[in-house]
Amino acid sequence: MSTTDAVVDTRRGVDPYKIGRGGYGGGGRATGHGEGGPASKSVIVGYGFWLFLLSDIVLFSCLFAAHAVQRNATAGGPTGPELFDPSSIALETTALLLSSFTCGMAAVATGVRNQLWTQIFLLITGLFGAAFLVLEARDFTAMIERGASPQVSGYWSSFFAVVGCHGLHVTAGLLWLGTMIAQIYVKGFRPNILRRILCFNLFWHVLDIIWVALFTIVYLIGEGR
Amino acid sequence: MTDHGDSDDVIPGLIETGPYSVWEKVEVYVLGLVLAALLTIAAFYVVHTHLIWGPAIPMALAVLAIAQIGVHLVFFLHITTAPDNTNNVLALAFGVLIVTLIIGGSLWIMGHLDDRLMLMGQVVGQSTR
Numbered sequence: 001m002s003t004t005d006a007v008v009d010t011r012r013g014v015d016p017y018k019i020g021r022g023g024y025g026g027g028g029r030a031t032g033h034g035e036g037g038p039a040s041k042s043v044i045v046g047y048g049f050w051l052f053l054l055s056d057i058v059l060f061s062c063l064f065a066a067h068a069v070q071r072n073a074t075a076g077g078p079t080g081p082e083l084f085d086p087s088s089i090a091l092e093t094t095a096l097l098l099s100s101f102t103c104g105m106a107a108v109a110t111g112v113r114n115q116l117w118t119q120i121f122l123l124i125t126g127l128f129g130a131a132f133l134v135l136e137a138r139d140f141t142a143m144i145e146r147g148a149s150p151q152v153s154g155y156w157s158s159f160f161a162v163v164g165c166h167g168l169h170v171t172a173g174l175l176w177l178g179t180m181i182a183q184i185y186v187k188g189f190r191p192n193i194l195r196r197i198l199c200f201n202l203f204w205h206v207l208d209i210i211w212v213a214l215f216t217i218v219y220l221i222g223e224g225r
Numbered sequence: 226m227t228d229h230g231d232s233d234d235v236i237p238g239l240i241e242t243g244p245y246s247v248w249e250k251v252e253v254y255v256l257g258l259v260l261a262a263l264l265t266i267a268a269f270y271v272v273h274t275h276l277i278w279g280p281a282i283p284m285a286l287a288v289l290a291i292a293q294i295g296v297h298l299v300f301f302l303h304i305t306t307a308p309d310n311t312n313n314v315l316a317l318a319f320g321v322l323i324v325t326l327i328i329g330g331s332l333w334i335m336g337h338l339d340d341r342l343m344l345m346g347q348v349v350g351q352s353t354r
Contacts, residue, residue: 068328220268
């Protein structure tokens, strides 16, 4: 923000969103807007990763739609609310929300280039993520033991597809997190490492957003019926 | 983190730009955590409450979930309505449009299909479910 010159600042007041073409065409030094030249690598990487995450959300919306459509298709087998363990789901939600928070704390520590606190908060994030996965695996085994395996009915197929896909994302996120801890330790806060940390932060926060939709649509709405 | 040449674009998830101290940034995350926790507790409470008319509970849960997703977007991903966030917000809006079409459209069409199959099943004299 501080690098814009006075001319740009006065024009920004006139047409801040640059909807009109007149006021902000020539002379602007902002990157990615005409004469300013291409945007910097960190903006391109961050924005591109944001687009990927949005497409990932679209993927999940397909799985959510499949599950919502088959919410009554239990084919005589067990229904979801019979087998859900509300306290376990609440614990999973807590673990994931806290890990999202500590991930944000790691981002703040990265902002001041504090290696120690970055690593501590990333480690806590990973522990909460691992706790989430352990709880989820325990839930899955308990459900399958009680006759709710994916091949039993459309309901359970779509259930394991959507919840399992989220679990796979968390697993991949944990692997990425371990890699980031090692890379920060070995390479320090180089520009490319900083971009990766940013992308990891985005990924982890979006996983929590998907979990909010998931526990509402799959667990709570089914239970409230 | 940026090259500081990007005066008009901010990437989501980045809170480093601007004149914020460390504690101000921490405050943003703490506020987000508190709001998200309150909304989560409300959602888990609403399921079993009798304060809300039964058939309205799914709608109440949907409202709480959308509110919490909003909290996450604002306080954790730092999506704002500022001019430098225009690209991020437009991409998000397009994503929301597609998600709405997929989920809403599926429920709408499959719901109708389900009703008609039920009807046919009654005519033939056997249930399809």
